[in-house]
Amino acid sequence: xxxxxHKGLLRGYYLYNSKHSIKIKGCYPQAQFVDYQAMxxxxxxxxxxxxxxxxxxxxxxxxxxxxxxxxxxxxxxGSMIAQTSAGLxxxxxxxxxxxxxxxxxxxxxxxxxxxxxFFVSQFLKGGLSAGGGGQDANPPAQKISPPAPxxxxxxxxxxxxxxxxxxxxxxxMADSMAEKEREGTVKRIVIKVQDGPQERFAxxxxxxxxxxxxxxxxxxxxRDAPLMVFIYYGRGGSRLGFAARAxxxxxxxxxxxxxxxxxxxxxxxxFFDEKTDATFAPFEDRTYRNIDWRYLKLSQDKDLGIAHxxxxxxxLLIAAMSKEAMETVMNxxxxxx
Numbered sequence: 001x002x003x004x005x006h007k008g009l010l011r012g013y014y015l016y017n018s019k020h021s022i023k024i025k026g027c028y029p030q031a032q033f034v035d036y037q038a039m040x041x042x043x044x045x046x047x048x049x050x051x052x053x054x055x056x057x058x059x060x061x062x063x064x065x066x067x068x069x070x071x072x073x074x075x076x077x078g079s080m081i082a083q084t085s086a087g088l089x090x091x092x093x094x095x096x097x098x099x100x101x102x103x104x105x106x107x108x109x110x111x112x113x114x115x116x117x118f119f120v121s122q123f124l125k126g127g128l129s130a131g132g133g134g135q136d137a138n139p140p141a142q143k144i145s146p147p148a149p150x151x152x153x154x155x156x157x158x159x160x161x162x163x164x165x166x167x168x169x170x171x172x173m174a175d176s177m178a179e180k181e182r183e184g185t186v187k188r189i190v191i192k193v194q195d196g197p198q199e200r201f202a203x204x205x206x207x208x209x210x211x212x213x214x215x216x217x218x219x220x221x222x223r224d225a226p227l228m229v230f231i232y233y234g235r236g237g238s239r240l241g242f243a244a245r246a247x248x249x250x251x252x253x254x255x256x257x258x259x260x261x262x263x264x265x266x267x268x269x270x271f272f273d274e275k276t277d278a279t280f281a282p283f284e285d286r287t288y289r290n291i292d293w294r295y296l297k298l299s300q301d302k303d304l305g306i307a308h309x310x311x312x313x314x315x316l317l318i319a320a321m322s323k324e325a326m327e328t329v330m331n332x333x334x335x336x337x
Contacts, residue, residue, distance in 0.1 A: 146190045146201050147226045150243050150316060151332035155181065158190040160199075161210065169210045170269075177240065177272055181233040186328065189229040203227050204244040211269045219255045225317075232325035236303040240270050241320035241329065246310060252317050253310045257294070263306055264296065270321055274304060288327050289334065295323060313337055 146158070157176055161169035169191075176189055191202035204227045208215060225245040232239045246252040259266075260283050268276075276298040283294045286307075293309030307326035308319045311333050318333075320326040 144199060144201065146192075147228075149188055150228050150314060151329065151336045153188040153230060154185040156188040156190060158192060160192040160194060162194045163206075163209075166210055166212070173240075174272060177231060177238045179238075181231075181238075183233055183235060184328070185233050186332070187231045187233070189231060191227075191229060201227075202229075204242070207242060213266045213269075215266075216255055216259050218251070218258070230329070232320065232322065232328055234303060234322060234324045234328075236322065236324075237274070239303075239320060239322040239325045240272075241318070241325050243316050243318045243329070246315050246317045249310045249312065249315045249317075256308050256317070260294070260296075263308075264298075267306055267319075267321070271298075271304070274302075275299075276304060286323075288330055291330055293318075293326060293330075295326070297323075 149156075159169075159172040159176070161172060173189070176187070179187075181187060191207070193200050193202050193206050202210075203224050205224060207213075207227055207229065225247065228243045230241050230243070232241060264276075277300060279296075279298060281297070283296045283306075286293050286295045291309060291311060293307060296306040298305045303322045303324050305322060306319070307321075307323060308317070309326065309330075310316070311318055311330065314333060314337075316333070318326065318329055320329060
């Protein structure tokens with residue numbers, strides 16, 4: 001088989017025959033026949049020999065690994081999507097499984113922190129005692145209400161005094177006595193006693209203790225009786241008085257009669273700065289609206305004295321520092337029935 005050379009470009013050609021010989025025609029004059037069989041092996045051309053392999057890249061990257069994977073595994077698009085979806089689902093499942101544990105540990109953490117804060121607050125306030133129980137050693141004082149009055153009054157005032165503060169109590173009482181009120185009116189004085197962290201309303205025993213009045217020993221059955229202290233504003237000035245419930249009216253009356261010789265000395269603080277006449281006269285019997293009462297007159301010019309009585313309808317012991325004050329209180333006790 002022969003091929004004509006291209007004019008101007010080639011002047012010869014190679015011809016392979018079945019006997020592996022090359023014959024050159026139409027070449028330059030110096031062209032010769034070349035015996036292919038006689039050629040050394042290193043000069044023989046091997047047209048079917050495979051080209052040299054491309055050297056492998058020494059540095060691995062994500063791109064090179066992906067290229068290698070695509071060349072060897074040749075995955076389809078569907079399988080790649082399925083594997084990606086499975087991976088995402090697995091990640092979501094792991095996150096979902098973590099959620100209950102996170103919630104449980106969060107609740108435990110909040111409970112621990114809350115309990116610690118409560119313990120610290122109680123410890124700082126001194127609420128936790130050595131014996132436990134978590135109760136305050138000094139509980140706050142409860143709100144209390146004064147006892148109901150025995151009779152009506154125009155005005156009322158509440159004073160608070162500590163059990164060991166007699167000067168403070170006397171000063172508050174003197175201020176109340178000095179207040180100006182309309183003539184013929186009565187003011188109630190509510191006495192609240194502070195005994196440490198506790199508060200209570202004064203009994204007749206508290207009233208006597210503030211004034212340093214020592215009643216007879218037989219007077220003890222009425223010492224814790226409810227008390228109503230009042231001030232009567234009359235023509236001669238303001239006069240102090242008190243009323244207390246008598247558990248045994250007959251015995252209380254007997255105790256007051258037995259105490260009469262010492263009443264002037266005992267009740268002198270109740271007159272404040274009011275001057276009394278020196279007298280050695282005994283108590284006199286008086287009657288007002290069929291109620292018997294006893295009276296010691298202490299001034300010839302003013303309505304000043306010591307009056308005491310038992311009002312039987314209410315079993316009340318009444319003491320007042322003037323005749324007018326006693327009669328006014330009896331009138332109001334009749335009105336209160």
